[in-house]
Amino acid sequence: MACRRGALIVLEGVDRAGKTTQCKKLVQALQQSGRAAELMTFPDRTTTIGQLISAYLEKKSDLEDHTVHLLFSANRWEMVPLMKKKLEQGTTLVVDRYAFSGAAFTSAKPGFSLDWCMKPDVGLPKPDLVLFLQLSPTEAALRGQFGEERYETSAFQKAVQQKFEQLIKDPSVNWQVIDASQNVEDVHRDITTHSLNTVNKAQNLPIGELWK
């Protein structure tokens, strides 16, 4: 019998919602329950494309806005063969940001439609579950200052949050909104419950295509 595939689980949300902490805790919880699970992060700053993106985010270089958008997308596409291989081998992938960040961040810039921003990512492996860590700007502000990277200002983050709210309305994607204002363990419990259900359901289904 063919091996049961792993699930593709994405965590999204504005800055300081706790995505990275929760991704790591979810991978540990899945592994402790006897399932193969690995963490992936976008942008993946280790590749040649990822290094261009990283320099841009660190404000060490400037890139034209369409160009950097396409680089973020290319940085996902270059990982697709590896993602599919791992999923087909039965490994669940927990992904810190994906095409939804791509569309939300660029479309928050003047002159970009959400529709144009989604196009380059059409056909990527479709997540079986997208967990949106919801945190109001007021609650985010209580968690301390923004960092120094590009996009880390409260005005831009508010615009990004509005774009995410539009993306969440798309019923073709399995969104689950998580209240990220709860304590770390309560958020983790909610995320783990949704993820275990998804891992069980996804194992016999083919990998879908995003936004197609």
Ligand code: TMP
């Ligand atoms: P992070 O490494 O702290 O998650 O930051 C990555 C930054 O890049 C964050 O501000 C979100 C932004 N971003 C995009 O603009 N487009 C994308 O496609 C992705 C994945 C992230």
